[in-house]
Amino acid sequence: MYDVVIIGAGVTGSAIARYLSRYQVKAVVLERDEDVCTGTSKANSAIVHAGYDAANGSLMAAYNVRGSEMMPALSKELDFAYDQCGSLVVCLDEADRPKLQALYENGVKNGVKGLEIIERDRLLELEPNISDAAVAALWAPTGGIVCPFGLTIALAENAYTNGVEFRFNTEVREIKGSDGAFTVVTNNGDFETKTVVNAAGVYADVFHNAVSEKKINIIPRKGEYLLLDHTTEGFVTHTVFQLPGKFGKGVLVTPTVHGNTLVGPTALDGDDKEGMNTTAAGLAEVIEKSALALKNVPTRQVITSFAGLRAHEEGHEFVIGEAADCPGFFDAAGIESPGLSSSPAIGLDVADMVAKKLGLSLNPNYNGERKGILDPKKLTIEERNELIKKEPAYGQIICRCESVSEGEILDSIRRPLGAKSLDGVKRRVRAGMGRCQAGFCSPRVMEILARELNVDQAEITKSGGNSKLIVGIAKDRI
Numbered sequence: 001m002y003d004v005v006i007i008g009a010g011v012t013g014s015a016i017a018r019y020l021s022r023y024q025v026k027a028v029v030l031e032r033d034e035d036v037c038t039g040t041s042k043a044n045s046a047i048v049h050a051g052y053d054a055a056n057g058s059l060m061a062a063y064n065v066r067g068s069e070m071m072p073a074l075s076k077e078l079d080f081a082y083d084q085c086g087s088l089v090v091c092l093d094e095a096d097r098p099k100l101q102a103l104y105e106n107g108v109k110n111g112v113k114g115l116e117i118i119e120r121d122r123l124l125e126l127e128p129n130i131s132d133a134a135v136a137a138l139w140a141p142t143g144g145i146v147c148p149f150g151l152t153i154a155l156a157e158n159a160y161t162n163g164v165e166f167r168f169n170t171e172v173r174e175i176k177g178s179d180g181a182f183t184v185v186t187n188n189g190d191f192e193t194k195t196v197v198n199a200a201g202v203y204a205d206v207f208h209n210a211v212s213e214k215k216i217n218i219i220p221r222k223g224e225y226l227l228l229d230h231t232t233e234g235f236v237t238h239t240v241f242q243l244p245g246k247f248g249k250g251v252l253v254t255p256t257v258h259g260n261t262l263v264g265p266t267a268l269d270g271d272d273k274e275g276m277n278t279t280a281a282g283l284a285e286v287i288e289k290s291a292l293a294l295k296n297v298p299t300r301q302v303i304t305s306f307a308g309l310r311a312h313e314e315g316h317e318f319v320i321g322e323a324a325d326c327p328g329f330f331d332a333a334g335i336e337s338p339g340l341s342s343s344p345a346i347g348l349d350v351a352d353m354v355a356k357k358l359g360l361s362l363n364p365n366y367n368g369e370r371k372g373i374l375d376p377k378k379l380t381i382e383e384r385n386e387l388i389k390k391e392p393a394y395g396q397i398i399c400r401c402e403s404v405s406e407g408e409i410l411d412s413i414r415r416p417l418g419a420k421s422l423d424g425v426k427r428r429v430r431a432g433m434g435r436c437q438a439g440f441c442s443p444r445v446m447e448i449l450a451r452e453l454n455v456d457q458a459e460i461t462k463s464g465g466n467s468k469l470i471v472g473i474a475k476d477r478i
């Protein structure tokens, strides 16, 4: 009998698991895919929003501001990439100034610190490539950028090392029973539990509606992006949003924590909860709209495109807490943007709600610190040489584009909740994230994975399931 079953190992489920591990608890995270961070948490703008946008008094506003305030300390405790670079909401038309003022006032009411409306001359100092149309901007110095994989994986690893179990390739199919005695039915057996936490992303409505009469409806709202090469580093140094105006909502242009530039997203409602494909029309819209706020956006330096699905609940509000008509069932549903920014605050709150319900006591062995994967690029030449002398694998560069060594890849596979697929390695150490998009390093990463996992190379997948990379070749020829 578990105390808690958490459905979903995205940033929300992983954050809840991490904060729950501060208690003495028997908890398990059930994830249908082969790894953490395979849903919306892997495909978003990676912005830690300052918190001026969400309606004052909403859960979104409260969790966003709190989550954004928690992020700097959390990034140190859990050793993931985060940069408080600040953000700008650019006003492109004098007629829209009242909207800029309203955004500022909403932010002040939400408790966002340091907000300022700045004029064109200051804006140009901050972002020299700003368009001629820009008249003013909302400056939010507490806005930031984060590695979404780094954040999610760090939370999950820390939960795991503090005793939370993770079961991958485990799809929840049904929830039976009630308060104190649920049976969670999966393709991998049944899990008996006292409480259930629903953090299933775009599928959270399915589980909520199965146990509650107060129905919710999650619409997958697609956002498409272009990711630009490192050569564009410095094109913008803050996140540049557009104030919604006569040209619509606009798109953002932002640096990433890894030195790329990200442009997007679109926003299109659909009904396909698996539809993560990009479209020619969506990417054309991204290019067109990005040019409204910035001059000469270097979109010719695109290295890949991708799309993510916002779990947009019809009420446009987070659905968080114990279901009124199903005690013991806790929702973390409708977690659309600013869900990444809010994740530490949601994790803390939901974990405390569950702990209170179960009367859990604190875990005396809890260790909230986690060390990430050693990045030799951050060492001095002397330190790097010393490392390579001790561990020659750090001298073998496997991914040339991102300069990733075999030593880092081995660490990504061997560590708690380690990588099992090409994408798992990619999200942990960036092998395959660069300009050639894994064209060069895939076979070499596959070799290392096969060796480390002690399986045939033909068994190695891109992202679990049926995504095998070697097909149609007799095994004895490999």
Ligand SMILES: Cc1cc2nc3c(=O)[nH]c(=O)nc-3n(C[C@H](O)[C@H](O)[C@H](O)COP(=O)(O)OP(=O)(O)OC[C@H]3O[C@@H](n4cnc5c(N)ncnc54)[C@H](O)[C@@H]3O)c2cc1C
Pocket: 007, 008, 009, 010, 011, 012, 013, 014, 030, 031, 032, 033, 036, 037, 038, 039, 040, 041, 042, 043, 044, 045, 046, 047, 048, 049, 170, 171, 172, 173, 199, 200, 201, 202, 203, 221, 222, 223, 224, 265, 308, 309, 310, 311, 335, 336, 337, 338, 339, 340, 341, 342
């Ligand atoms: C285009 C776009 C841009 C965004 N930009 C930002 C941003 O800049 N800043 C920000 O703060 N937020 C942003 N967000 C929102 C943020 O990405 C999400 O709020 C957050 O990632 C949601 O995390 P999650 O864990 O709730 O969902 P997910 O990451 O989707 O995790 C849910 C998990 O549940 C699993 N699951 C589903 N069904 C089952 C089942 N039956 N059994 C077992 N497991 C199951 C899935 O496989 C998945 O791993 C953006 C989102 C999008 C789409």
